[in-house]
Amino acid sequence: xxxxxxxxxxxxxxxxxxxxxxxxxxxxxxxxxxxxxxxxxxxxxxxxxxxxxxxxxxxxxxxxxxxxxxxxxxxxxxxxxxxxxxxxxxxxxxxxxxxxxxxxxxxxxxxxxxxxxxxxxxxxxxxxxxxxxxxxxxxxxxxxxxxxxxxxxxxxxxxxxxxxxxxxxxxxxxxxxxxxxxxxxxxxxxxxxxxxxxxxxxxxxxxxxxxxxxxxxxxxxxxxxxxxxxxxxxxxxxxxxxxxxxxxxxxxxxxxxxxxxxxxxxxxxxxxxxxxxxxxxxxxxxxxxxxxxxxxxxxxxxxxxxxxxxxxxxxxxxxxxxxxxxxxxxxxxxxxxxxxxxxxxxxxxxxxxxxxxxxxxxxxxxxxxxxxxxxxxxxxxxxxxxxxxxxxxxxxxxxxxxxxxxxxxxxxxxxxxxxxxxxx
Ligand code: ADP
Numbered sequence: 531x532x533x534x535x536x537x538x539x540x541x542x543x544x545x546x547x548x549x550x551x552x553x554x555x556x557x558x559x560x561x562x563x564x565x566x567x568x569x570x571x572x573x574x575x576x577x578x579x580x581x582x583x584x585x586x587x588x589x590x591x592x593x594x595x596x597x598x599x600x601x602x603x604x605x606x607x608x609x610x611x612x613x614x615x616x617x618x619x620x621x622x623x624x625x626x627x628x629x630x631x632x633x634x635x636x637x638x639x640x641x642x643x644x645x646x647x648x649x650x651x652x653x654x655x656x657x658x659x660x661x662x663x664x665x666x667x668x669x670x671x672x673x674x675x676x677x678x679x680x681x682x683x684x685x686x687x688x689x690x691x692x693x694x695x696x697x698x699x700x701x702x703x704x705x706x707x708x709x710x711x712x713x714x715x716x717x718x719x720x721x722x723x724x725x726x727x728x729x730x731x732x733x734x735x736x737x738x739x740x741x742x743x744x745x746x747x748x749x750x751x752x753x754x755x756x757x758x759x760x761x762x763x764x765x766x767x768x769x770x771x772x773x774x775x776x777x778x779x780x781x782x783x784x785x786x787x788x789x790x791x792x793x794x795x796x797x798x799x800x801x802x803x804x805x806x807x808x809x810x811x812x813x814x815x816x817x818x819x820x821x822x823x824x825x826x827x828x829x830x831x832x833x834x835x836x837x838x839x840x841x842x843x844x845x846x847x848x849x850x851x852x853x854x855x856x857x858x859x860x861x862x863x864x865x866x867x868x869x870x871x872x873x874x875x876x877x878x879x880x881x882x883x884x885x886x887x888x889x890x891x892x893x894x895x896x897x898x899x900x901x902x903x904x905x906x907x908x909x910x911x912x913x914x915x916x917x918x919x920x921x922x923x924x925x926x927x928x929x930x931x932x933x934x935x936x937x938x939x940x941x942x943x944x945x946x947x948x949x950x951x952x953x954x
Pocket of ligand 1: 737738739740767810811812813814816858859860863864865
């Protein structure tokens, strides 16, 4: 079965064509700066090409993608009819969509109604769905929501202690983000641990430029660090994460800032970048730390401390933990950050094997034999998870496993950088 996975951002369209039988990525790429100085990056690994193509909108971008997929020199498809189904990443399913769904007129309208919660990102996903329906009539389209994994979070964790009218009027509550990634790594971690997910207490740490931590109790998300928007939670590359909300009004008053200016500071000029004064990229912060830069060291300490605090919180939430999972750029690749995050937690039965932590590889257990809690690294694949949902909904008699799937180049979180000012 061949599944096309599409991720439409505000001015981008990412795609991956996956052969679920062989677990091969047949094609992948990114159309970016749509509506402006647009270009198409495509190809796998070393064969990546970048071409300048005028694309006015997402329909043009999809035309460009389809043209590439059937280009004989790309060896992806001989005909578009070989695509069995399409999976669309949708940023916000609000509290409406608790799982992935096949898109029909009713679903399309419901996603449209949720636009106020993701004003920059639900619309392009809708455009991509519409264009696919026109260009590939009869081919099932599936919507996979970033938020649906978090619809199991109970009211005591998703409500904010502010006047209830804001919840009623504007639906202000915790929605979370990175749900597809947390769901994927939890599923793989359970497989690696050889135990059913429904028996486990897991804490999954998606630590990339955007970072979030989730508590998954017996297979169900019970809390997550991102909130009404992806600005909440742990410290990130350029985002502050949780801070005292009074700081926001204080700075606005004293610096005479508009809401948009303040939003920009918190989303694009805070986090690792602000504290280190060097970069939002942890590799650069790490290099500066090793060279003795004090602000870089402080940024490093603050980031690890903020993730550690969420781990502590979620151990309390679930009254224990069986596995802690690390994923995304920092979680997968930064042995020093993993070590600092878990440092000192040995009395809680969380004991890392430092040697295993240092080694590179893909999915792996880095806990010491004495550790009661498994510490696991899982490269995330939101694309695979989306494709698997597509299979489950459109061809449930097929059973595929991600074993051997080797493309872990995940979605960037452009939407989080751009879609932070959510007004209903
Ligand atoms: P995004 O959230 O944009 O998808 P990624 O998941 O790609 O981001 O993670 C990006 C982050 O991962 C950056 O801060 C980058 O510095 C960090 N990272 C990637 N590789 C390493 C590494 N080897 N050591 C430390 N940090 C790394």
